[in-house]
Amino acid sequence: MRRRVGPDQQAVPWPLGVPAAVAVLFLLVPLLGLVVRAPWRGLHRIVVESQVVDALRLSLLCASAATLISLVLGVPLAWVLARARLRGIGLLRALVTLPLVLPPVVGGVALLLAFGRVGLVGQYLHGWFGITLPFTTPGVIVAETFVAMPFLVVTVEGAFRAADRGYEEAAATLGASRMTVFRRVTLPLIGPSLVAGSVLCWARALGEFGATITFAGNFPGRTQTVPIAVYLALEQDPEAAIALSLVLLAVSVAVLVGLRDRWFSVGGAP
Amino acid sequence: MTGPEVLDVAGSLDRGTFRLDVALRVEPGEVLGVLGPNGAGKTSLLRAVAGLTRLSSGYISLGGLVLDDAEARTFLPPEDRPVGLVFQSYLLFPHLSVLDNVAFAARSHGVRRGPARTHASEWLERLGLASFADRKPHELSGGQAQRVALARTLAAEPRLLLLDEPLSALDARIRLDVRTELRRHLHQFGGPVLIVTHDALEAMVLADRLLVLEDGRVVQQGTPAEVARRPATQYVASLVGLNLYPGTLARHEATVGDVVTLDAGGAVTVRSQPGGADRVLVAIRPSAVAVHTRRPDHASPRNVWAGTVASLEQLADRVRAQVDGVPPALVDLTPAAVAELGLHPGREVWLSVKATEIDVYPETAAV
Incomplete structure (x- = not known):
C-alpha cells in the first residue's frame, strides 16, 4: 500500500x-x-606576490590541453565503444575506463614505467626523438589526460548510445557517407553531452594531484599546478594555501553554474 | 538511364522468428500501396529497399541497378542508393533549420552551402513551404513537418520514392488536406512509389495498386476497387467493412442455385457459380443484410437465420449492428429503422440476404 x-x-x-x-x-x-x-x-597581496599566478596559468593551460587531447582521441573511442560490434568490446570498455577508479598515484607510477626515460615506450621516445616526458610540462598534460579522459569517454559514450539512430539512418538515405553522418548529424545531436563531458574532463584535469606529482614532480613554473602548490603552501604559508584553494573553489563553482542546465541532460539528445 | 526504371523485389529477410517473404514490381509512375496490420513486415520491406536492412535471400533491383542480391553478395549501402525514404516520424534534423534540412542531401554530395541552399529554396517554394525556411523542426505543425520531410526527400532527387505511414502522425482534422496534396506530389513524381500504411482509406486514395501483407506474406494484390470488393482475408474485409465468410461450395441444379457451407457455421444459397475451386469466400455488404423482428415468411426461405443483437454503434449517418448468430454478421441500418424495430443489445432478430447480393469468389483467386 x-x-x-x-x-x-x-x-x-x-x-x-x-x-x-x-x-x-x-x-x-x-x-x-x-x-x-x-x-x-591580504588576498590581493598573496595572489600577486606568491607563485599563484604562475601555478594558475600552468593549471589552466595543462587542463585545457588535456581536454583537447581527450576530445580528439576520446570522442572517436566513445563512438567505437558505443557502436562497434566487436568481440571483447565490453572488456575494452572496462580497461579504458579503469583510470576512473584507479588511485591517481598508481596512475602516476604506471605512467613513469611506461613513459619514463627507461620505460616501455619512454626509452624509444628519448632514444629516437629526444623526447622526455617526466618532470616536464607536457608530462603534466599526459598525466592529466590519463586521469581525465575516461570522464569524457564515459559521458559521450552514453550519449552515443542514447541518440536516436533514426536520424543517422535518415541522413544515410539522403546520401550522407558515414563520416558525414557522424560530423553533421551525430555530433550536433550529442552536443550537450559533449559539452558536459568536456567540462567534467577539464575540471578533473584541473584538480589532478596524485598522478601529476608522481609523474611530473613539482617544479614551479614548469610542473607545479595549483593543487600541488596548495599542498606545499599549507606547511610554509597557510594563508597562501587558503587563497589558492579559494581560487580553485571559485573555478569549480563557475563550472557548476555553467553546467546547471546541461548536467541533467547528460546522454540525452534534444 | 537504361530503359524504364522498374522496382523489382523478390526476396526474404529473417528477423528472429519473423520472416518476410515478398515479391513485387512497381512500374515508373505507379504508386503501390502496401497495406497490412502492425507487425506484418511493411516497414521491414521499406527498410530493405532503402538499404537499412539486408535481405536474407533474393534480390532488389531498380531498372538495371542491383540494390541487393543476397546470393551474389551484392549490397549497395543506403547512401549509394538513388532511393528516397520519408520516415513515419519524419526524423527532421532538430539542430538544422528547415532550409538546411532540405539542403542536407546536396551538402552530403559535396555541393557548397550557397548552391545547396538555393536548390533547397526551390523545393520549399514548390511545396509551398518558402515561409518556413528559417524555422527549426520543433516550430512546425505536424502537417508542415510532413511536407518538409517530403521536400527533403524529393530534393535528393531519388529515382524511387518510399513512404512509411506518411499521414499516421497527423491529426484527423488535417489528414484530408495533406492526403490530397500528397496524392498530387506522388503522381508528379516520375519514378516508382512504394507507400506503406495500415489505413485502408489512405491506401485506397493514394495508391494505384494495393498489396496486402500479413504475417510477412503477400495475401492479396489488386487495384483498390478489386481489393475493396473482394477481400481475401478477414483483415482486409474488416478494413473495407465487409462480412467475409470462408466456406465450401456444393453445386446444385441451376434453378436452385449453389449452396456454400460456411466454416463459421450455417449455409448460404448463392447464384450458380461457374466451375472452379470448391473453397470459396463469401462477401456480404452490411447494408445488404435485412433485419426482421419475426421470421420473414413472405420472403424466400433461403438465407434467413436467427441471431441476437450484440452491439449497436453509430457511424456517421447509419447504425452498425453486430449480430451474434450462425454465422455472425455486421448489419447497417438507418437510425429510423433501429427505432422502428426497437433494436437493443440482447434483442432476438432474424436476418435475411438476397442471393443476388452475395458475392462469391474462389479463395485463392485474389492472391
Missing part, C-alpha cells in the same frame, strides 16, 4: 531525512570553513 500524498506536500520520513541533512552539512561545512577562514584582507 502506498499512501497518496500531493506532489507539493511529500513528507520525508525521518530515517531518510536525518542522514540526508547530515550529508548536506558534511559536504558544505568544509567549504564554508574555507570561505570563513580566508585571509580576505
